[in-house]
Amino acid sequence: MTTATSPRDLAHPARDQIRLETVLHALSDPMRLRVVRELAAADGEVACSYIELPVTKSTTTHHFRVLRESGVIRQAYRGTAKMNGLRRDDLDALFPGLLDTVLSAADAQAARQGTA
Amino acid sequence: MTTATSPRDLAHPARDQIRLETVLHALSDPMRLRVVRELAAADGEVACSYIELPVTKSTTTHHFRVLRESGVIRQAYRGTAKMNGLRRDDLDALFPGLLDTVLSAADAQAARQGTA
Numbered sequence: 169m170t171t172a173t174s175p176r177d178l179a180h181p182a183r184d185q186i187r188l189e190t191v192l193h194a195l196s197d198p199m200r201l202r203v204v205r206e207l208a209a210a211d212g213e214v215a216c217s218y219i220e221l222p223v224t225k226s227t228t229t230h231h232f233r234v235l236r237e238s239g240v241i242r243q244a245y246r247g248t249a250k251m252n253g254l255r256r257d258d259l260d261a262l263f264p265g266l267l268d269t270v271l272s273a274a275d276a277q278a279a280r281q282g283t284a
Numbered sequence: 285m286t287t288a289t290s291p292r293d294l295a296h297p298a299r300d301q302i303r304l305e306t307v308l309h310a311l312s313d314p315m316r317l318r319v320v321r322e323l324a325a326a327d328g329e330v331a332c333s334y335i336e337l338p339v340t341k342s343t344t345t346h347h348f349r350v351l352r353e354s355g356v357i358r359q360a361y362r363g364t365a366k367m368n369g370l371r372r373d374d375l376d377a378l379f380p381g382l383l384d385t386v387l388s389a390a391d392a393q394a395a396r397q398g399t400a
Contacts, residue, residue: 188393192386193312196305263389265381270308273379277304 176245178236183258186239191259191266194238199223200231201274204240204254208271213244213251292361294352299374302355307375307382310354315339316347317390320356320370324387329360329367 195201199221206219221228232252235241240259241252259267311317315337322335337344348368351357356375357368375383 184396188386188389189312189314189317192308192317196309196312198305201305201308263385263392265385266389269379269381269385270304273304273382276379280300 178243178245180236180242181239183239183262186255186258186262188263188266190238191240191263194235194240195270197231197234199227200235201270203231203235203252204267205271205274207241207252207254208256208267213246213253215249215251217249219252294359294361296352296358297355299355299378302371302374302378304379304382306354307356307379310351310356311386313347313350315343316351316356317386319347319351319368320383321387321390323357323368323370324372324383329362329369331365331367333365335368 195204202221203219207214210218216228216232219228221231223231232241232243232250235252236243239255242255243250243252245251254267256267311320318337319335323330326334332344332348335344337347339347348357348359348366351368352359355371358371359366359368361367370383372383
């Protein structure tokens with residue numbers, strides 16, 4: 169985990185610190201999976217407020233932190249906004265095909281449930 | 285979840301009850317991921333005792349139950365042995381490529397760590 173030197177400096181694992189089990193755990197929550205799907209669809213950095221989840225703000229913050237600390241997303245402050253983006257390059261390098269397979273599986277499941 | 289009518293009748297989710305998030309959670313534990321890798325390598329049913337984990341028997345039983353209840357494995361009694369097999373057909377039908385991608389990612393991670 170990189171050291172956070174100020175409150176606005178967010179800690180991220182380096183690529184070689186990202187663990188498959190931790191990534192799978194980060195993806196195993198419906199709200200976090202929804203965030204990842206929206207970030208994948210956005211294809212770039214988006215503000216936390218861009219993604220609306222049916223949970224409290226503190227729970228949303230928690231989910232984003234789990235995603236960041238697992239290495240699934242990168243978070244950075246830009247002025248007053250906290251911006252988020254998928255660490256696709258890192259994940260694809262470490263676990264080829266995993267992110268896309270999970271995203272496809274999530275799409276297929278949503279389609280079966282009529283919630284796509 | 286199918287109803288278990290006797291203590292030797294183990295409850296399994298039907299294919300259409302298997303949820304992606306639950307499967308990812310089942311796979312997100314190092315011991316459970318190890319079980320899945322061994323079952324994939326065995327390519328058939330094996331007894332619980334075939335897979336040695338560095339945890340207590342009750343913890344091992346717990347991990348197998350999580351895998352069964354998530355739909356990742358099928359367990360059945362054969363005489364006095366509890367046999368285990370991957371539900372590859374169900375998982376491949378629901379989430380094409382997911383199981384193989386996770387297994388490949390686990391192999392790659394083990395190779396990087398020199399624990400393959």
